[in-house]
Amino acid sequence: MTRKLYDEDARLLEFDGTVVSCIYDEKRKCYDVILDQTAFFPEEGGQMPDRGFLGEDPVLDVKLKKAPVSFEDTIIHMVRQPLDPGTVVRGRIDWAHRFDQMQQHSGEHIVSGLVNKYYQYNNVGFHLGAEEVTLDFDGTLTLEQLRQIEKEANQAVKENFPVQISFPDAKTLASLPYRSKIDIKGAVRIVEFPGYDICACCAPHVQRTGEIGLIKITGVQTHRGGVRVNILCGDRAIADYTRKQDSVSSISVQLSSKPDLVADAVEKLRTDNAKLKEQICSLQAALMQEKMNALPLPCESRHAVLTAQSLDAIAARNTANQLAEQYEGFGAVLVGNDADGYRYVVSSRNLDCKVLAEELRNSFQAKGGGSSEMVQGTIHTTGKEFTKWIINR
Numbered sequence: 001m002t003r004k005l006y007d008e009d010a011r012l013l014e015f016d017g018t019v020v021s022c023i024y025d026e027k028r029k030c031y032d033v034i035l036d037q038t039a040f041f042p043e044e045g046g047q048m049p050d051r052g053f054l055g056e057d058p059v060l061d062v063k064l065k066k067a068p069v070s071f072e073d074t075i076i077h078m079v080r081q082p083l084d085p086g087t088v089v090r091g092r093i094d095w096a097h098r099f100d101q102m103q104q105h106s107g108e109h110i111v112s113g114l115v116n117k118y119y120q121y122n123n124v125g126f127h128l129g130a131e132e133v134t135l136d137f138d139g140t141l142t143l144e145q146l147r148q149i150e151k152e153a154n155q156a157v158k159e160n161f162p163v164q165i166s167f168p169d170a171k172t173l174a175s176l177p178y179r180s181k182i183d184i185k186g187a188v189r190i191v192e193f194p195g196y197d198i199c200a201c202c203a204p205h206v207q208r209t210g211e212i213g214l215i216k217i218t219g220v221q222t223h224r225g226g227v228r229v230n231i232l233c234g235d236r237a238i239a240d241y242t243r244k245q246d247s248v249s250s251i252s253v254q255l256s257s258k259p260d261l262v263a264d265a266v267e268k269l270r271t272d273n274a275k276l277k278e279q280i281c282s283l284q285a286a287l288m289q290e291k292m293n294a295l296p297l298p299c300e301s302r303h304a305v306l307t308a309q310s311l312d313a314i315a316a317r318n319t320a321n322q323l324a325e326q327y328e329g330f331g332a333v334l335v336g337n338d339a340d341g342y343r344y345v346v347s348s349r350n351l352d353c354k355v356l357a358e359e360l361r362n363s364f365q366a367k368g369g370g371s372s373e374m375v376q377g378t379i380h381t382t383g384k385e386f387t388k389w390i391i392n393r
Contacts (some may be wrong), residue, residue: 002075003037007165007189010102010204013093015039020081029059033077039093042075046126047101047203051094057081059091064070068327069104091122098204099211100235104133106163106193107215107233108154111135113197118149121226133233138226146217146229153215156196160210164192214238244303284311302329305387311335313343320347320374330342330356332390334383341380347373363389 005012018033025032031056042064044048049062057079065074083089105128112123117138125136141149167187168176178190180200191201193209206212213234220229232240248259257265291306298304304323311319316333323331325349336342344366346353357375360366364386368377379386 002035002277003075004073004075005037005039006041006204007202009039009209010098012039013095013098015091016088016386017091019085019087019089021085022083022316024082025078028078030078030080031078031082033083034074035077035089035091038075038077038089039180040075040077041098041101044202047105048127048130050101051097052080053092054083054089055081074307076209101128102204102206102233103212103234103235104128105201105203106209107153107212107231108133108135109191109197109199109201109205110156110193110209110212111149111215111217111229111231112137112179113199114149114152115141116197118144122181123179124226125228131251133231133236135229135231136223136226137229140222140229141220141229143220146220150215150217156193156209157212157215160208160209161194162208163205164190164194165205166190214241216240225226235314281312281315283313284308292319292323298327301327301391302391303327303332303393305332305334305390306329307334307342307383307387309335309337316343317347317374317376320345323347324349324373329393330390332386336384338382341378342386343376344368344379344386345376349373 005015015037017037018251020034020036021032022034023032024030030377035320040050040052040062041047041060042062044064050059052059054077059077059079061077061078062264063076078339108126108128112135115121119139119141120142121137121139123135124138125134125276127134167189173188173190176198177192178198178200180188184200188200189202190198191205192198214237216230216232216237218230218240220227222228248262251257251262251266252259255262255265255269264313288306288308288311291308292304295301295304295306306319306323311333320331320333323333325331329351330346330347330353332344334342334344344360346356348356352372353370353375354372356376357366357369360368360377360379364379364381366377370376
């Protein structure tokens with residue numbers, strides 16, 4: 001059994017531990033070190049492990065090895081250099097990383113507790129990663145409902161009350177209305193945010209709620225019959241706000257709009273862009289019609305090819321189909337230029353376009369495919385060479 005010093009003091013940053021064993025892990029190419037006691041929190045309950053050093057050697061990972069019969073857990077530290085059993089080694093915890101984890105996890109407890117209080121939904125999944133924090137609930141929530149949860153969660157931060165951690169006896173535990181995702185054997189560690197949440201949890205937490213800082217819900221989406229909620233707390237929330245503020249400021253400058261009106265400015269830009277696309281499509285259609293009018297008559301040529309520097313995919317397919325209706329052979333549309341290559345669309349009512357696509361691959365290393373009625377893809381050749389190749393078939 002490894003004594004879990006982080007259970008006793010989440011702010012313990014240095015400790016001395018005696019090496020119980022040190023075994024080389026061939027798969028991971030590192031040494032698995034077990035100490036008689038440790039302040040390193042292992043990867044557990046959806047949370048990343050602590051970072052830091054054993055002696056001067058960085059700790060690569062920290063894993064928990066459960067012992068279901070005796071309930072005596074063993075914590076494994078993975079390092080590059082071997083340590084002799086029986087020696088004492090000094091462990092040092094990366095406080096910035098630990099405190100970040102504490103802020104996120106404590107904020108998650110308050111949010112989950114409030115969701116359970118008001119909607120009776122359970123937190124059925126939790127992930128605390130390097131950048132993302134997600135909470136999965138077994139019921140649906142709207143963004144408006146979550147904003148009210150967020151408001152009350154930040155009220156808990158303002159109240160700055162102490163977080164209570166205990167290992168109650170069996171009788172006391174049976175009387176507590178605590179949350180837990182799993183059936184826990186042995187001693188149960190209870191983390192309580194009075195008035196907001198009471199939950200079985202193994203992780204380090206802040207001493208007072210004010211240390212969490214800002215709690216911000218950044219997103220919600222449906223997930224497995226319920227919802228997945230994204231949150232950020234403390235320094236992460238501030239950094240996220242700063243990034244978004246910088247983005248809004250940049251957009252406001254580019255659109256000559258006040259920061260709080262950029263959404264309206266973007267919507268106007270989107271509407272104007274849609275109108276311009278309609279005008280471009282109309283002009284492209286008129287131009288393609290002019291080009292079709294200039295083509296040899298169907299009685300003069302079996303095939304027809306039109307080229308354009310710019311044409312959207314739908315217009316190109318429509319034009320190829322229109323040519324196929326008029327000409328006995330292939331109706332082809334080539335979009336692009338000689339330097340960068342072309343997109344091609346070829347249609348026919350009488351010939352097999354799939355055979356043509358194979359010949360294009362053999363002759364020009366063209367890419368693409370389709371059906372017997374239409375093929376499309378990309379090709380690197382000149383417009384004149386492609387046109388000549390089609391017309392002379």
